[in-house]
Every structure is written in structure tokens, then in C-alpha cells.
Amino acid sequence: MHRRLLDITAGRLGTRFKNMPTLTLTTTGRRTGRQHTVVLTVPVVDGPRYLIVASRAGDTISPAWYHNLSADPSVEVSFQHGPSQPMTARVLPATEREARWPQVVQAYPGYADYQKRTARVIPLVELAPRTDY
Template sequence: MPDLHRTATELFLKTSTTLHRRLIDVTAGKLGTRFKNMPTLTLTTTGRRTGKPHTVVLTVPIVDGPRYLIVASRGGDEISPAWFHNLSANPSVEVSFQHGPSQPMTARVLPAAEREARWPQILQAYPGYATYQNRTTRVIPVVELSPRSDH
């Protein structure tokens, strides 16, 4: 028997990201480039099993110059989002920040000490991440996206 909660969560996440991407595209970025008082970006990863591109819309709690920190919370679910698994397998990604031009970037999962140092800033940007962390036993990963020329 399939896990109905996981199936419903997957359907909700896929539907909401598709609708969010369409809103951004249809309004040429006039709507949808901020969510929960944070800027958004579209992240395109390469599927670790399919090799096909997958694009999601994510919030950006920290903009650090040309770098962005994103949080693999999945709302506090026990499993990390698919995009996190994809960029862990292949850190070469494409990013469009607030409906700007797409640029090649490299994803790097922050090591524990660096994650802990940045976590208070992330919570300042969106306190809801604390609720997500409390919902799960996993340590929610934080990912830095950097322009590829920086590496």
C-alpha cells in the first residue's frame, strides 16, 4: 500500500511549484518573485535517475552578494526534497533569481558548523523554518548557490 501522506505531499508540492512558476512566467515576474517576505528563485537541477532537467521555485532567506542560501526543508517532512537529492548528485545547476536571466551556478551543501552559524540568520528571514525543523528528526540542509565562475 502506498504511503498516502507522502503521495499527497508530492502531489501538493508538484502542483504548487507548477502554479508558482506559471504565475511568475505569465506576469513576467511582476507576481511570484517574493513569497513569505523572501525573494524567490527558480532552481533547475538534473534528475539523478532520469538525467532530465527539473525546475522548482524556492524561497531565498539569505542573499549574500552573488550567492544565495536556500533551505531543503520540504515543510519539515522526514525526507529531503527531490531537488536536494538531485543537486547532491550533480551540483551544477541553473538559477533564475526573481525572474532574472538564468545563470549557471554550483550548489554546495553547508557543512554542520557553517550551517549552524547561518541558521539564526535564516530564522530571522523566516521564523517558520524553526517550525519545520521541529517537525522532523533530520537536520534540514542548507545549500549555497554560487556563480560557477566562483569555483
């Protein structure tokens, strides 16, 4: 529904959610090879890099997009309904994730609640322009 709102309004509505900017992430299906696009919030913007959270609202399993980019880190990203750009996804290792988690929770305290709901450690993923890797 969020993606439809972005498309219908040409990005005039839906570029922010819960006080965070949004992006569209296109991954390649790990089993099907098909393109899949989702709209996600971005709790941390660090220049041309974006930090996203594979929370699935604290579910016991990670979202499908996370499994897809884990299998193929080459993704397409459109930040706040801007032009699409090729990026590389990198799942943060444990120590880096722990260091960055407070930034995520500061941007949206609900992420702390999501972490409390699940036994899994919610992954953080950095998206960076492909030329950076």
C-alpha cells in the same frame, strides 16, 4: 502553481513569498538525467550567492531537488525571474550550517517550526556563480 504565476505575469508577480525573494532552480535528475525546475524562497542573499533551505516544510525526507543537486551540483538559477545563470550548489557542512541557521530563521521564523517537525537536520545549500568554485 508559483512557477506558472511567474511565467504568466513575466515576473511582475511571484518574485517574493513570505517576505523573501524567490528563485527558480534547475537541477539534473539523478536517475533520469532530465532537467527539473522548482521555485524556491531565498532567506539569505549574500551578493551573488544565495542560501536556500531543503526543508520540504519539515517533512521526514529532503526534497527531490536537494537529492538531485547533491548528485550533480551544477545547476541553473534565475533570481527573481531574471536571466538564468550557471551556478554551483554546495551543501553546507554541519558547523557552517549551524552558524548560518539563525540568519535563515530570522528571515522566516517558520523554518524553526519546520525543523521541530522532523528528526532530520534540515540542510542549507549555498548557490554561487560557477566562476566562484
